[in-house]
Amino acid sequence: xxxxxLLIRNALRxxxxxxxxxxxxxxxxxxxxxxxxxxxxxxxxxxxxxxSRLVTRNAISLIFPLPLSYKDRIRQIPGVKAVSYGNWFxxxxxxxxxxxxxxxxxxxSYLDLYPEIVLPAEQKAAFIRDRKGCIVGQKLAxxxxxxxxxxxxxRGSIFPGQWEFVLRGIYRGAEKSTEERVLxxxxxxxxxxxxxxxxxxxxxxxxxxxGITTPDLTAEVALKVDGMFxxxxxxxxxxxxxxxxxxxxxxxxxxxxxxxxxxxxxIVIIMIVAANTMAMTARERITEYAxxxxxxxxxxxxxxxxxxxxxxxxxxxGAIGVLLTFPGARWIETELSQYFPxxxxxxxxxxxxxxxxxxxxxxxxxxxxWRGATIRIAxxxxxxx
Amino acid sequence: xxxPYSYSFRNLWTRRLTTVLTASGMALVVFVFSATxxxxxxxxxxxxxxxxxxxVIVIRKxxxxxxxxGVERLQxxxxxxxxxxxxxxxxxxxxAKELVVLINIPKRGTNKPANVVIRxxxxxxxxxxxxxxxxxxxxxxxxxxxxxxxxSIAQRFHGGGIGETVRFGMRNWIVVGVFDxxxxxxxxxxxxxxxxxxxAFRRPVxxxxxxxxxxxxxxxxxxxxxxxxxxxxxxxxxETRFYQDQSEMMAKFLRILGLTLTVxxxxxxxxxxxxxxxxxxxxxxxxxxTLRALGFQxxxxxxxxxxxxxxxxxxxxxxGLLFASFLQFITISTMNWxxxxxxxxxxxxxxxxxxxxxxxxxxxxxxxxxxxALRAAKMNIVDALRAS
Numbered sequence: 001x002x003x004x005x006l007l008i009r010n011a012l013r014x015x016x017x018x019x020x021x022x023x024x025x026x027x028x029x030x031x032x033x034x035x036x037x038x039x040x041x042x043x044x045x046x047x048x049x050x051x052s053r054l055v056t057r058n059a060i061s062l063i064f065p066l067p068l069s070y071k072d073r074i075r076q077i078p079g080v081k082a083v084s085y086g087n088w089f090x091x092x093x094x095x096x097x098x099x100x101x102x103x104x105x106x107x108x109s110y111l112d113l114y115p116e117i118v119l120p121a122e123q124k125a126a127f128i129r130d131r132k133g134c135i136v137g138q139k140l141a142x143x144x145x146x147x148x149x150x151x152x153x154x155r156g157s158i159f160p161g162q163w164e165f166v167l168r169g170i171y172r173g174a175e176k177s178t179e180e181r182v183l184x185x186x187x188x189x190x191x192x193x194x195x196x197x198x199x200x201x202x203x204x205x206x207x208x209x210x211g212i213t214t215p216d217l218t219a220e221v222a223l224k225v226d227g228m229f230x231x232x233x234x235x236x237x238x239x240x241x242x243x244x245x246x247x248x249x250x251x252x253x254x255x256x257x258x259x260x261x262x263x264x265x266x267i268v269i270i271m272i273v274a275a276n277t278m279a280m281t282a283r284e285r286i287t288e289y290a291x292x293x294x295x296x297x298x299x300x301x302x303x304x305x306x307x308x309x310x311x312x313x314x315x316x317x318g319a320i321g322v323l324l325t326f327p328g329a330r331w332i333e334t335e336l337s338q339y340f341p342x343x344x345x346x347x348x349x350x351x352x353x354x355x356x357x358x359x360x361x362x363x364x365x366x367x368x369x370w371r372g373a374t375i376r377i378a379x380x381x382x383x384x385x
Numbered sequence: 386x387x388x389p390y391s392y393s394f395r396n397l398w399t400r401r402l403t404t405v406l407t408a409s410g411m412a413l414v415v416f417v418f419s420a421t422x423x424x425x426x427x428x429x430x431x432x433x434x435x436x437x438x439x440x441v442i443v444i445r446k447x448x449x450x451x452x453x454x455g456v457e458r459l460q461x462x463x464x465x466x467x468x469x470x471x472x473x474x475x476x477x478x479x480x481a482k483e484l485v486v487l488i489n490i491p492k493r494g495t496n497k498p499a500n501v502v503i504r505x506x507x508x509x510x511x512x513x514x515x516x517x518x519x520x521x522x523x524x525x526x527x528x529x530x531x532x533x534x535x536x537s538i539a540q541r542f543h544g545g546g547i548g549e550t551v552r553f554g555m556r557n558w559i560v561v562g563v564f565d566x567x568x569x570x571x572x573x574x575x576x577x578x579x580x581x582x583x584x585a586f587r588r589p590v591x592x593x594x595x596x597x598x599x600x601x602x603x604x605x606x607x608x609x610x611x612x613x614x615x616x617x618x619x620x621x622x623x624e625t626r627f628y629q630d631q632s633e634m635m636a637k638f639l640r641i642l643g644l645t646l647t648v649x650x651x652x653x654x655x656x657x658x659x660x661x662x663x664x665x666x667x668x669x670x671x672x673x674x675t676l677r678a679l680g681f682q683x684x685x686x687x688x689x690x691x692x693x694x695x696x697x698x699x700x701x702x703x704x705g706l707l708f709a710s711f712l713q714f715i716t717i718s719t720m721n722w723x724x725x726x727x728x729x730x731x732x733x734x735x736x737x738x739x740x741x742x743x744x745x746x747x748x749x750x751x752x753x754x755x756x757x758a759l760r761a762a763k764m765n766i767v768d769a770l771r772a773s
Contacts, residue, residue, distance in 0.1 A: 017660055017663060020656045020659055020660050020663075021656070024657065027652050027656075030649075031646070031649040059489070060486075060488050060489065060553050061489045062500070062725070063487050090453065092447070156447065157447050157448055157449055157453050158448070158453045160618060233555070233587065235555075247497075247498065250499075251500065251719065251720035251727070252720050253497075253719070254718065262646055265413060265650075266646075266649065266653070269410050269654065272406050272413070272657065273410050273654070273657035276403055276407055276410070276657060276661060277660055279402055279403060280403060280660070280664045284668075
């Protein structure tokens with residue numbers, strides 16, 4: 001108890017210096033926490049995608065289509081419950097800056113495969129009935145102020161022309177992480193138009209989504225699908241939805257790695273700042289340490305005092321930082337909602353935050369502790385600070 | 386009269402450990418600051434260097450990349466017959482009808498697949514792109530299943546090296562050469578004969594038509610005519626503009642990320658500098674009193690401490706910049722979101738970035754040092770002399 005009191009008193013001796021250090025550590029912990037969360041968000045699309053849905057696409061690369069006739073052949077494979085299909089449409093709303101994902105899909109089977117798209121029954125029926133209908137996520141509707149019945153026009157970048165859709169439904173995600181910035185419309189609308197304008201691109205599908213009866217069959221079904229179309233004009237590549245997403249993320253891995261490195265770098269910077277504070281503190285108190293040794297306190301005592309003070313300062317900074325991370329994340333979530341589906345701090349990040357704060361305290365204390373513990377009494381007393 | 390400059394420098398030298406710690410904190414901040422700017426600059430330089438000002442690229446209207454575009458054979462021939470197209474030595478137009486698609490190939494080392502651009506080139510493609518030079522092997526023979534790989538592809542991807550084969554479109558393609566297009570997007574591509582590739586991919590249309598202008602000033606005239614022609618649903622862009630547009634999103638992301646990080650980091654470093662300078666002032670109260678008693682003015686004391694802090698910042702800034710300059714040897718390869726294709730680029734240090742980094746470190750030193758320096762200058766002589 002006595003030692004704890006001494007620690008706190010010592011820490012508060014230089015109020016200005018201590019508070020500056022605490023602010024520094026708090027800022028670093030907030031930055032660290034938000035960067036870790038950003039990395040988590042990067043992977044969240046993959047983490048929340050189903051492992052029991054398969055995506056089949058052309059083996060050459062995503063931009064090559066598959067014939068529509070594959071649908072019925074995939075359906076015959078044992079273990080396949082449902083097959084849906086669609087195309088990445090790549091339409092632009094007004095301007096390139098307003099980017100959001102838009103797909104042409106076969107509506108009934110697609111909505112069955114994606115129970116996380118929650119749509120009121122009458123809106124769902126209206127969407128399926130209207131070939132020019134489309135549905136969008138709540139966030140997207142809020143962003144552009146769309147209401148049901150509105151006309152939405154997209155300019156096709158892959159499929160040329162102006163495409164008009166009638167908004168028939170606004171869906172919500174079943175979970176917080178479900179992407180709500182997507183527009184879905186009828187694949188038939190796309191296909192019928194292509195039949196008229198460029199017949200060679202008609203009856204071509206960008207991807208198949210396959211629902212499996214039991215999740216253990218995924219690997220088997222994926223192999224069977226790919227085996228069925230081997231050596232055909234359009235060979236397929238089938239993987240789980242999760243693997244498909246991870247493949248995309250892997251392509252931008254360099255950026256994720258950079259963010260990760262930077263998140264550790266901020267901790268290193270603040271370690272240096274804290275180490276500096278502690279070094280200065282210890283230098284000023286060398287005479288005191290010598291006096292305490294004269295009074296009979298051992299090296300261990302002094303080590304505990306210096307070390308404890310450093311940890312104390314670091315943990316206060318860390319605690320403030322953790323508390324500030326939450327409002328920071330909420331601010332990002334509301335301000336930048338068009339970039340991230342959700343930006344919530346995970347418990348793991350909080351633990352990492354506290355661990356980092358602890359590390360800062362420990363590393364900063366190493367050198368001063370050693371100095372304080374090993375100082376020779378005569379030498380310390382002789383010093384005029 | 387001012388206090389000699391050496392006073393400030395020697396103070397830093399006397400407290401070496403603290404100086405080194407504070408300066409290295411600042412060095413790291415400057416390092417991050419310049420590294421992100423260098424990355425954005427490298428990306429933009431790569432994509433801008435990819436195009437030439439006198440070359441015009443014609444793609445389908447509203448397509449943002451060559452991969453999305455499609456140009457029918459008939460349309461390509463109409464472009465070929467335009468009077469603006471320059472004529473080469475052999476009397477043929479300097480025009481290339483090309484096919485651009487993406488294929489998936491695994492990277493060496495990690496075995497993770499990435500999207501690689503494969504470009505079907507015609508006879509005149511090389512003449513239009515003087516940046517691309519063959520460094521090894523030979524160019525593919527027209528009508529054969531041979532390809533040449535860009536340098537970044539040869540190093541980073543399976544089957545990209547000379548003598549290796551890549552399989553796509555139900556055929557094996559032998560890599561017969563490696564070309565180097567310097568720091569341009571072409572270095573991340575594979576090139577083969579356009580007619581062979583169109584057959585293999587069963588795509589009966591070209592992706593883009595690129596040609597050299599006979600007279601650079603006639604671009605606008607050409608653009609209005611082409612885009613007004615009802616037979617063509619195409620648009621024309623200068624190549625430089627086209628590639629710059631492709632780098633915009635990514636460069637913006639890098640800059641925003643870099644700026645945010647730098648602001649946060651610099652707060653930490655400024656606090657570090659402030660702690661150091663406050664301590665420097667606190668330890669020297671008696672000394673400051675003596676200086677004042679000797680007749681140095683408040684202003685001189687202020688200047689001496691601000692100078693010390695600025696110098697601290699400069700040391701940190703130079704060290705950070707020095708380490709950042711080593712990054713130029715590193716090449717990053719990632720997917721460009723706008724084209725979905727793999728692109729390799731390296732950190733590029735420009736003079737602009739160098740001076741910005743140094744100025745930034747001086748600002749950090751100044752902000753960190755000005756408050757402690759004010760405290761030193763405002764000290765009462767008698768009180769200061771009494772302190773021990």
